[in-house]
Amino acid sequence: MKLQLSDEDVAFRDEMRTFFTTQIPQDIRDTVTARRELSKDQIVRSMQAMNAAGIAVPNWPVEWGGKDWTPLQRHIWHEEMQLAGVMPPLAFNASMVGPVIAAFGSQEIKERFLPKTANLDIWWSQGFSEPDAGSDLASLRTTAVREGDEYVVNGQKTWTTLGQYGDWIFTLVRTDPNVKKQAGISFLLIDMTSPGLTVRPIELIDGGHEVNEVFFDNVRVPAENLVGEENKGWDYAKFLLGNERVGVAPVGSTKRTLAQAKEYAKTAGPGGTSLLDDPLVAAQIVELENDLLALELTALRVVANSADGKPHPASSVLKLQGTVLQQAVTELWVDLAGPNALATGAGDGSDVPDLARTATTNYLNYRKASIYGGSNEVQRQIIAGTILGLRG
Amino acid sequence: MDFTLDSEQTALRDAVRGLLGKAYGSSEDRRTVTKTDPGWDEKTWQRLAEMGALGLPFAEEDGGFGAGPVEVSIVAEEIGRVIAPEPYVEAVVLAGGLVAAAGTAEQRAEIIGALAEGTLVPAFAHTEAQGRYGQRAYAVTATKDGDAWTLSGVKEPVLGGARADLLVVSADVDGATALFLVQPDASGLTRTSYTTFDGGRAAHAAFDSTPATPLGEPGADQSAVIAQVVAAAQIAYGHESLGAMAFALETTTEYLKSRKQFGVPLMTFQALTFRAADMYVSLELARSTVTWATLVLLDADADATLEAASRAKLQVSKAGRHIGQEAIQLHGGIGMTAEYSVGHYTSRLTAIDHALGDGRYHLSALSETLDDHEVLEPLP
Numbered sequence: 051m052k053l054q055l056s057d058e059d060v061a062f063r064d065e066m067r068t069f070f071t072t073q074i075p076q077d078i079r080d081t082v083t084a085r086r087e088l089s090k091d092q093i094v095r096s097m098q099a100m101n102a103a104g105i106a107v108p109n110w111p112v113e114w115g116g117k118d119w120t121p122l123q124r125h126i127w128h129e130e131m132q133l134a135g136v137m138p139p140l141a142f143n144a145s146m147v148g149p150v151i152a153a154f155g156s157q158e159i160k161e162r163f164l165p166k167t168a169n170l171d172i173w174w175s176q177g178f179s180e181p182d183a184g185s186d187l188a189s190l191r192t193t194a195v196r197e198g199d200e201y202v203v204n205g206q207k208t209w210t211t212l213g214q215y216g217d218w219i220f221t222l223v224r225t226d227p228n229v230k231k232q233a234g235i236s237f238l239l240i241d242m243t244s245p246g247l248t249v250r251p252i253e254l255i256d257g258g259h260e261v262n263e264v265f266f267d268n269v270r271v272p273a274e275n276l277v278g279e280e281n282k283g284w285d286y287a288k289f290l291l292g293n294e295r296v297g298v299a300p301v302g303s304t305k306r307t308l309a310q311a312k313e314y315a316k317t318a319g320p321g322g323t324s325l326l327d328d329p330l331v332a333a334q335i336v337e338l339e340n341d342l343l344a345l346e347l348t349a350l351r352v353v354a355n356s357a358d359g360k361p362h363p364a365s366s367v368l369k370l371q372g373t374v375l376q377q378a379v380t381e382l383w384v385d386l387a388g389p390n391a392l393a394t395g396a397g398d399g400s401d402v403p404d405l406a407r408t409a410t411t412n413y414l415n416y417r418k419a420s421i422y423g424g425s426n427e428v429q430r431q432i433i434a435g436t437i438l439g440l441r442g
Numbered sequence: 443m444d445f446t447l448d449s450e451q452t453a454l455r456d457a458v459r460g461l462l463g464k465a466y467g468s469s470e471d472r473r474t475v476t477k478t479d480p481g482w483d484e485k486t487w488q489r490l491a492e493m494g495a496l497g498l499p500f501a502e503e504d505g506g507f508g509a510g511p512v513e514v515s516i517v518a519e520e521i522g523r524v525i526a527p528e529p530y531v532e533a534v535v536l537a538g539g540l541v542a543a544a545g546t547a548e549q550r551a552e553i554i555g556a557l558a559e560g561t562l563v564p565a566f567a568h569t570e571a572q573g574r575y576g577q578r579a580y581a582v583t584a585t586k587d588g589d590a591w592t593l594s595g596v597k598e599p600v601l602g603g604a605r606a607d608l609l610v611v612s613a614d615v616d617g618a619t620a621l622f623l624v625q626p627d628a629s630g631l632t633r634t635s636y637t638t639f640d641g642g643r644a645a646h647a648a649f650d651s652t653p654a655t656p657l658g659e660p661g662a663d664q665s666a667v668i669a670q671v672v673a674a675a676q677i678a679y680g681h682e683s684l685g686a687m688a689f690a691l692e693t694t695t696e697y698l699k700s701r702k703q704f705g706v707p708l709m710t711f712q713a714l715t716f717r718a719a720d721m722y723v724s725l726e727l728a729r730s731t732v733t734w735a736t737l738v739l740l741d742a743d744a745d746a747t748l749e750a751a752s753r754a755k756l757q758v759s760k761a762g763r764h765i766g767q768e769a770i771q772l773h774g775g776i777g778m779t780a781e782y783s784v785g786h787y788t789s790r791l792t793a794i795d796h797a798l799g800d801g802r803y804h805l806s807a808l809s810e811t812l813d814d815h816e817v818l819e820p821l822p
């Protein structure tokens with residue numbers, strides 16, 4: 051055991067820190083630290099800046115732009131970007147469909163999609179969930195029927211995050227209705243400009259538009275867009291969801307948001323006094339810092355011990371506790387904003403600080419974090435069942 | 443001691459529930475209303491007036507109906523059940539309450555009757571962007587010139603401030619906090635309206651040597667009156683929250699029965715039903731505390747009311763967060779959408795939590811009184 055990073059890792063961290071704090075356009079980092087929504091253009095520019103430096107998709111195979119980094123280095127990369135107020139590369143591209151194509155796609159599909167996916171020339175949407183297939187994803191009903199060298203797709207996906215920007219959507223579709231539900235699913239890539247495909251916005255409780263419904267009405271998809279083998283889609287989905295869970299503890303961004311909250315608190319008291327003098331506020335922030343410390347150390351313990359490729363069992367706490375703390379900090383922000391938390395729609399000329407105006411919409415919006423990517427109930431099931439062996 | 447409604451009170455509840463149920467039968471109705479200014483429905487307000495709901499807490503000689511806190515609590519709870527956007531607590535209990543408590547007989551006669559009839563909707567301009575919670579005013583100052591008074595400074599966010607037909611404004615007079623009435627067309631008054639996250643409206647209200655009439659005794663410190671009226675409004679907000687929490691729990695319970703995953707209703711999973719049970723525990727504890735606070739208010743002991751209001755607001759803050767967060771979580775994705783109801787309930791509960799002192803503010807206030815008692819005795 052040893053506390054210090056190796057000299058090599060220290061150099062790596064400094065390199066990452068310099069990159070993220072100097073090479074990502076300032077307007078993007080400002081928007082993130084203002085806790086406002088990034089535009090499509092900002093998300094694209096951010097990922098392209100990383101890709102130009104060869105660090106957008108380090109988790110991919112080296113021949114497709116990945117890096118031979120250790121799990122610890124990948125963790126440092128992820129942390130440094132969040133601390134610098136940089137949005138991680140679009141997850142749909144970088145951690146979902148890219149690795150699946152790289153692992154299971156044909157050479158032709160890899161060449162066709164991977165470079166454009168790494169550079170966000172193609173914006174991917176995730177078409178898994180359906181109205182009646184959420185936690186129970188395998189019960190999905192969208193069908194793809196083979197006709198000659200095409201699939202004809204019918205059905206509906208929902209909760210499609212940023213589907214309004216999507217060029218392509220990777221979907222799970224039912225290709226065999228006559229077998230056990232997991233055994234009849236395929237992984238199909240669909241051009242979102244295809245005739246018969248429509249996207250309808252869903253407004254969320256914070257008033258924002260970030261998810262959509264996607265309808266498929268006799269959408270014809272070339273059979274060559276199938277990834278891997280027909281009816282093996284569930285295996286690929288499990289591989290993808292496994293990746294989705296690794297590194298999902300958003301420690302760096304929560305740390306940054308908490309530090310920012312602490313700074314804000316210094317002048318948020320009556321007449322500009324410091325709320326940190328209020329023992330209740332101080333105690334709450336200390337507890338959050340301590341909880342975050344425990345989470346970060348757990349993440350570090352996991353990356354330091356998963357060198358053999360198998361995830362450390364403690365990795366299962368990362369998503370669960372990561373979202374708990376992410377949500378707790380958004381709630382702290384609303385408390386710090388106090389009566390000003392009401393002023394969400396304030397514009398120019400308002401006396402309410404901008405960070406108080408965005409506090410509550412962020413709080414409401416981040417209720418999503420314990421629902422998507424495997425809800426916190428599903429995470430507890432994994433801990434209870436897979437790790438503790440408690441299967442009722 | 444009796445925590446139940448009598449037959450007249452039950453009839454009032456049924457009447458208000460009927461009226462609001464018609465106006466806001468679905469959460470889509472509410473969304474439609476909150477989309478355009480002033481964020482609530484003038485016709486529904488008028489119907490509430492016709493039913494007598496707007497005059498309940500005021501004396502008959504002032505133009506009210508001489509009812510009391512229990513009747514107010516009944517209306518507030520029904521407002522909460524459908525999260526009606528009409529400013530019942532804000533205009534009637536708070537702004538109207540200040541006029542009733544601090545105004546001269548002429549001021550009361552002029553304002554209370556019109557408020558009860560629904561023709562005059564006042565707002566309390568008190569919160570300051572740097573002020574947080576409490577009774578004191580700092581950022582708006584009052585200046586006297588002969589018998590005339592003017593106000594200068596900014597109040598923000600003022601709930602319902604732009605639509606208001608009359609502003610009741612707190613202002614600093616040499617370190618004291620006094621109350622003033624400001625007409626909507628007064629010179630030097632600029633009101634900029636914007637939306638609040640719960641579908642409501644708030645305003646940035648700037649006063650620039652704006653003519654104002656003292657409410658009650660000119661220049662006198664009225665922070666004690668403000669504290670009492672705010673306490674009544676906190677308790678009424680507690681009831682509004684109870685209505686909202688009860689509905690959120692009912693909706694969640696229904697959803698656990700009807701939503702199927704893995705081929706079975708969600709209520710098959712005890713991990714979820716026990717969470718609903720915990721929500722019920724929170725709701726009932728809040729209901730007891732808030733109802734108790736209303737009875738303390740009815741007893742009219744000033745200090746006891748302030749304390750009871752803080753205790754109720756603290757309990758509701760905890761319960762509202764718990765129930766609001768869990769209502770969304772137990773629904774999954776659908777709970778996050780604006781088309782579905784529960785997210786709006788969580789929004790409204792959050793807004794009420796942060797108006798008139800949030801949980802932590804009241805926790806701090808109560809901490810100061812910790813050594814005043816050995817044990818808490820709820821009954822006098």
Ligand SMILES: Cc1cc2nc3c(=O)[nH]c(=O)nc-3n(C[C@H](O)[C@H](O)[C@H](O)COP(=O)(O)OP(=O)(O)OC[C@H]3O[C@@H](n4cnc5c(N)ncnc54)[C@H](O)[C@@H]3O)c2cc1C
Pocket residue numbers: 175176177178179181183184185186208209210211212261418421422423424425426427428701703704708711713714771772773774775776778
């Ligand atoms: C903002 C947002 C963005 C999203 N983005 C995408 C996207 O881009 N692409 C995509 O495909 N999907 C996306 N999702 C969908 C997300 O993955 C689902 O919402 C999630 O799988 C839960 O499904 P559900 O909403 O149908 O809830 P349900 O499965 O109906 O669950 C309702 C509640 O019951 C709990 N529950 C369910 N089953 C059990 C059980 N067996 N035991 C205990 N508890 C249980 C759940 O945890 C939840 O609390 C997104 C969701 C949200 C909210």
